[in-house]
Amino acid sequence: MSPSSEHNGSFLGILSFRRYQIVSMDVQQEQQLQELEYFQNHVSERFSEFISPSPPPSDPLLSIPWLRSLLHVFTSCETEFKEVLLTTAQISRTPSLEKVLTETLDRIVKALDICNAVVNGIESVKQSRRLAEIAVTALKQRPLCSGSVRRARRALTSLLTGGSNADAKDKSSSRRRTTSRSWSFGQRGNVNVSKNWSAGKQIQAMAANLVLPRGAEASGHAMMPVYIMNSVMVLVMWVLVAAVPCQTSSVPVAPLQLPKHQSWASAALNVQERVGEEVKRKEKRFGGLMEEMQRMESIGLSLVEFTERFRFPAEEEDEGEVEEKVDEMDEICRRMEVGLEDLQRQVRAVFQRLVRIRLEIVSVLDQAPAI
Template sequence: MPATDLQGSSPSTHAHSSPFSSFGRTLLSLRRDAAPSAASAAAAMPPPGPAVDPELEEFHAHVAAQLADLSAAAAGAGGEEEFMSIPWIRRLLEAFLLCQDEFRVALAEARRRGGVTLTPAAERLVADFGERAVKALDVCNAARDGVDQARRWERLAGIAASALLPQAPAEEGQRQIHEGQLRRARKALSDLSVLLIDDAAAAAGAGGGLASFLSSHRNRSFGRARASPSRASSSSSTSSPSAHFRSLSWSVSRTWSAARQLQAIGAGLAAPRATEAAAASSLAAPAYAMVCLLHLAAWALVAAVPCPDRAAALQAHHHLPSPPPRAAFPWAPPLLALQERLAEEGKRKDRRNSCGLLREIHSLEKCAQRLAEAIDAAPAPLTGEREAEVREAAAELAAACAAMKDGLDPLERQVREVFHRIVRSRMEGFDSPMLNAD
């Protein structure tokens, strides 16, 4: 994502983002749109201070409403999106973009209203948010590379599934699965296992899930590991999985660490003092809210898709900023609930060694493992119950591939939009008094 590409999304990009609300809603309109449950949750918490500007108080209520909706979806409380699914991640990124847009409006209004000059403390916190947001650009680049890597998995898994499924409805039940089809499926699953082992090793130092299963069964089931023609042509010396991983083109440096980057985004973050948060037209508390939301979005992206040093980034206690006081900010309870849920998800035994916490990635890994086991237990030509088991596993894998394929393009566009919005904000003087010029 080069920083020079600042035109933003194309019309087709906006067409794909139609399920989301417009970025142009004003602060006052958000009160009418807020869900009753989120409004009641925000009302239960006292505002940062009795003298806070009404528009800034509305900003806090808006952030609380967005996070409460995300928390409800994560808990499965009537939400369509499951936690850490592609739709949920996109919804989180959309919430960050919308809140950033509202913060930008509030910042401009505070500087223009009657020639008001922000206090040095508020200016410092606003500038600090800008600096931390720039650190998130590398996270966006790494996440985009992770999405591209997931596409490679989807293509290989799709080849394995299509090799064992009928190519037309008329062929259903009429043709047996023969050795040639099994060989093609085995080859695709073997190549998939190489990629998964590489990514798991880069993220955690060890393979897991399907990667560990196929690694232990490769000699018996899939034959000796071989590089595919595309990998062999890329480098004559990339004969090992780790060497293959190093040959991939990443937008971040080889020494870049997702864990260290998250630490940099959240390090030293502390809630503003009561006097700073309670001052009229103070942007200290909104800037603090934006940094907390930025850190949550970056952490979720790193956890969702393969990133360098991703396993260390999942250890919440290494990089979480100081928690905001629950009684001081209406958005603190749902934010802390989401942080806790994300930390718990990374500690689950069945997800700990996965290449990504994204539900679509986890589903593809499980379905591919089941198909590998079914193929390994079924001699060719397949007949009867064995053939039905292989076809059922292939159909499940095909469905997982379709879900991933449909979701990765919109997710990548959303990540690009976050990247471009941060760059544009810096170019426009987001954290500079230049916004005083009307």
């Protein structure tokens, strides 16, 4: 073979290889765009199904079943996000992407702390349920005597006054029970939670630098999914903090400015607005807006009034009135007995998912080629 033909053959080989590279890149980019579109549609569908369940009736806002459904939405979105993240791991690591992923790692650490605070808060709700059960048992005694009524009043008073101090009690119980492993990362030498730690402040910090990608950034295959998943995570953590009594000084009414023109954001915004109205409207005597706790408080106040005016022997009319309230309280307690365990288990599962996705993001940052 002549040098000329050898050169031409080499040139044609290089040209063919480059064409193959271009085709491969086009296929990869098309796959990434499909993944992005699928992910946005998935988030939109999950939230739309959540706020407009079929068939009705839907679970009451901020009830235990409603909160569990919201966590199902989160885990479904997180599963799909992981797939998108792995697909986009081959792209060049731009400074903008590296920045938002690093911010996501910090946001996840804050979410881990919130999950632990919520798990501890559910324990305080369980204690309130046990006090309500004591009152129910006492007020079901027949004939209703002064001793049973006094026992019920003590339990109800502890439930109502203890609930109003839930934040302070949670702080001390968290310091007693929490280990350095459970409170996120980087605190191995300190087994106590800072007195200044606040779930509300954590939410504000998580939402502070969460900005919608614009211009060239918005067209990046990874930027938008990361933004969407961060928004979903902040929203879900905010709802948990609003619903469950935990260590917090205040709960922001609307932590996120979501882009209304995007379908996924429109559905998520509906959740934020509905919960935000409850945050503004209801007095948080228990440090949480969980629907079952709100009903328990309302019934508890009514039963305390009955115990204060009770005189033995009880009038039939009074016994009939209190019996209806006691049955309602009993029904709430029975639903909470199973529901709280399931909710607590689900929050722990979310904690584990957050740990795993954090490791996935670290892996993406370590392996993606920098430009």
